[in-house]
Amino acid sequence: MVATFEPKKTYKVIGTRPIRHDGYDKVTGRALYGADLKLPGQVWGAVLRSPYAHANITRMDTSEAEKYPGVLAVVTAKDMPKAESKMVDLGEGTVNEKHEVDRIMASDKIVFRGQPVAAVAAVDRNTAEEAVKLIRVEYQPLQPVLTVEEAMAKGAPIILPDLVGDDLGEKVKKTNMAKHFRHEFGDVEKGFSQAKHIVERTFKMSMTHQGYIEPHNAVAMWDEDNRLRIWTGTQGAFAVRKQMAGILKLDESRVKVTPMEIGGGFGGKIPVYLEPIAALLSKKCRRPVKLVMERKAVFESTGPAPGGTLRVKVGVDASGKITAAASDMKLEAGGFPGSAVGAAAMCIYSPYNIPNTTIDGWDIVVNKPKSAPYRAPGAPQAHFAMESVIDELCEKGGWDPIDFRLKNSAKEGTRRGDGVKFGSIGNVDVLKAASRSPHWKSVLNKDTTDGKKRGRGIASGYWFNIGLKSAVTLSANNDGTVSLVEGSTDIGGSRASIAMQAAEVLGIPALDVRPTVADTEGVAYNDVTGGSRTTYATGFAAYEAAIKMVEELKARAARIWNQDPSDILFKDGVFSAKKDSELRLNFKELSKKLGETGGPVTVTGSVDLSTGGGAYGAHIVDVEVDTETGKVEILRYTIVQDVGKAIHPSYVEGQMQGGVVQGIGWALNEEYFMTKEGTMANSSFLDYRMPTTLDLPKIETVIVEVFNPGHPFGVRGVGEVPIAPPIAAIGNALHDALGVRLVETPFKPGRIMEALEAQSKAAAVKPKR
């Protein structure tokens, strides 16, 4: 992939704030999301889920459901193609084929509550939901394993009998440990021996959910020639195609996936859940089948972010230089392997330049839903642990937290904890901007009249961002507009940010590029909308296509003017002839002549980018705590973040604010509250307690632009960085307010009260100095 470009200071389109192309449909209710689709002859499905977190299925009887009036099909794991216990690539790294199939519908064993066991298709939704209750399943309940400690304990029940664990390269059988890896650089022992201050802490975290408002949905229909069509709200139509082909053992070419508008995903709508079930039901009843997941099932059986236990030890010498860091992170994979611990290891030390480091990561199977990517997977966990320890070290050494971070900042050439050397990064610029921000310069008034306590915290965060594959097609219309076809699901304004990059090159207004998100047969392969890659990589593909379109249009102008194509200039949206200044056509004028100069113009841009250009954020937060109840209010919040280049600043700010508010929820209240039986007790929006608008102040944003040399406009991924620092920032602010260090999430009121009580007991025991 070759692109020629140079950083440009001023742009006509980039950096402006046009109304997004899909906006009108979305404010008028016209936009079609997955659940809005209604195909001719469409019927409804419903799924039966396991009430146990860990059990063997001993018997299943579907006969009553089959007899229920209105029922058209009943399916169980027996209707799935036979899966073998072998590793296959389903687009998200390699997975065990049997695990992946069992995750969709359990064949013999239940490994998390809510795991599907059977499904029904019926004439309407209510009939399907009533009929599914008539399926009789007998279970042999087993002891659930709910924490990484329980899972790793000697004699722990083995969740997956066929799991072969990888312990630093050694194969391990009869284990709940899927993987243990280590990154080691320098000499940690020596590093710690040079340290004046050492802080070591262990942190515990609960699973949290992405919390998208739109439940999972799918419509499936088998064509008469045995081709499968899927309509779904997904972060990646091609990822769905690959997973469907793998799970159902079909050629990918037999599966066509149409991405509907998607109501939030945050990583959680990359794995398929309902799609294969809808397909099985449709195959059996030969009708289009629609499934919409109930909210309880979304919590119980779709991917949360892993919880787990993280230990971090950091040493600092007398001058304030970090000499060594060691950490181990045990993250909950859920019922099948695959937590985000690998990514957590890539992030944990990234804001710093540390000569001696070790990281041990463990991926642990527990009887909870299989974890899925959630916005910067692993980074919030890693940064919570690391940034809390850094805060404590700053306090010990009496260092200003920004000065300390600047002094130890990672820069170009610094080695990341997993060994990768950084390219151009903006951590220093972010920290400097944070120190100049009105928030940091302001003085927090700690005097309250009502006994409440206030504190301020700061934390850094990093996400590496990914590149990968994208393709975009541009077609010139004869009215001077351009149709843009892309394959990246638009989850929050990316149609606009992609179209704007093409418009910039073509010299036309943003809204004259009309973007469409195509199905898997309408555009070449695109990786998922995830990893903060869409505006970066798909935007890059749009840029490439636009460059090609300019070349093609130059050729057309040359033909009209009888000039050599190399003698055609294109500047500020105007084509002109080098040798005859009279010959000028703007983009729109030239577009009208395409029919007479060789027919339609259509071009394709395609990229495969190895890296995304990592990015940093620094967050500042002021909190107020009611020390009688433990309730926390967020008084003020400022996000400082390097975005490379803000294509559409409004949506960049929106990503920053949205990510932070998810982080605030994670910090303060959100958790999987598990009963000892392995049931999530709070599986509703009532008790899962995501922040409402009344729980938040305005969220201030400071956009820092450090050009990313890997992108023509310098774009870096934006969406994930903002969820990395908030937990630690809030924990640090609570420490500032209360003098207690919170080491377990969420920092819910009861937990804060317990910490305060422990503090006052400790103070009573200690003699006063």
Next chain:
Amino acid sequence: MVHVKTTINGQPAEFLVPAYLSLLDTIREVVGLTGAKEGCLDGNCGACTVILNGRIVDSCLVLGAEANGGEITTVEGLATPDALHPLQQAFLEEAALQCGICTPGFLVSAAALLKREPKANEQRIRHWLAGNLCRCTGYDKIVRAVIKAEDMSSQLSKSKAKVAAKPTAKSSASPKASSVRSSGRSGSGRK
């Protein structure tokens, strides 16, 4: 089956619904308007908010049968053929939506607020919208958009008053509509 006669977005509607069908499913499946969204089916997300007889309700917690004799407004009923509702315009200009699934619920809730309290302050807006969850935006831009819509509405009603004062002005809609659109264009970066 229950026989229901109702008015939806100003249009009379008459249909039969199963007694158990929620107003949400009635609107989506029977009437065929899919702007109101299903998010939780237990009244905790507000994505299904509609106005029923002048009050916002979670339509997942109302039976379709209860709409008999009532008046319903959904997101599809906010815009006129000539112009978007000021809230819709403000949401677009302020980028107050990302994925858009909660947007219809927020617009309907906010429209009901603006109708009764055209100058609600930020705190009141946040209180009124607490029954609507958004997971994408962090609410900041939503609140800003509602405040902007209040300003747009008050300018609109001022110009309406002016137009109404002129006996010759027949259509009061067009002048304001264009003033709203032009402010939309200024935010579009097309200048």
Next chain:
Amino acid sequence: MHPFAYVEPKTVKEAVAALSKYGDKARPLAGGTDLLVQTRAGRFNLDAVVNLKKIPELMSVKLDANGLEVGAAVPCYRVYEDPKVSAAFPGLIDAASLIGGIQIQSRASMGGNLCNSSPSADATCPMIVHNGVAVIAGPKGTRKVAIEEFCTGPGKNALAAGEFVVTLQFPKPSPTFGAAYERFIPRNEMDIAVVGVASSVTLDAAGKTIKNARIALAAVGPIPIYAVAASEWLKGKPANEASIAQAAAMAKAAARPITDMRGTIEQRKHLVEVLARRTLTKAIERARGK
């Protein structure tokens, strides 16, 4: 949901007949904000839902010299948006204006909140401290039950088969009466009380001595708890911080909470004391006309 019939009686008599006909396969529908959620979750397998909102008595709000009578199906907003009611019944207003969000308040009724009989119901405790009485209709005629005697267990209450609550009656408070309700929730809206406390006081004319007091506790027992000992103790005590603190400690002793996802036993007991103090303080301020 199990397919059910929809019945819309126009009179109390018709409603009694409908509920009697279906027995425990029928439930009355007021705001529906609990009923539809619970039916969907499979708690009820209903053959009929009886919508009470077409019965005039259940939808009326009457305020006269004797006091307040609120129809059992009157949605919360009609209670708190009525300036006369809100001036005279502050404890009820505190509750009605924080149940759910605005959407829920458009539908949910205090009568429904009572009949759902959740220990954490926000409306029940304020009704207790406002000396409320439920007027119940049934196959055997009409009877009255004091609110503090209405709930008998989680989701259980004094209603017999075929019975339903028609109205809620509250005596007119004296000019030196004040009441308040506060709940503790981790968020600021849209939550179920971890603990709720309602308090009311009637002061002497000088505003110095407590003539009468009532304290009721939500979410700290199988039913909303009328804290009798603390309430009785306050009678005749000076309206000051020391009395408040002692009563709050006694209220704490009356709490019998459990540990669950919303809070622990210790946390809840502690919160009872905090909220009892806060609501008594507020009730006294209100009684003094502040």
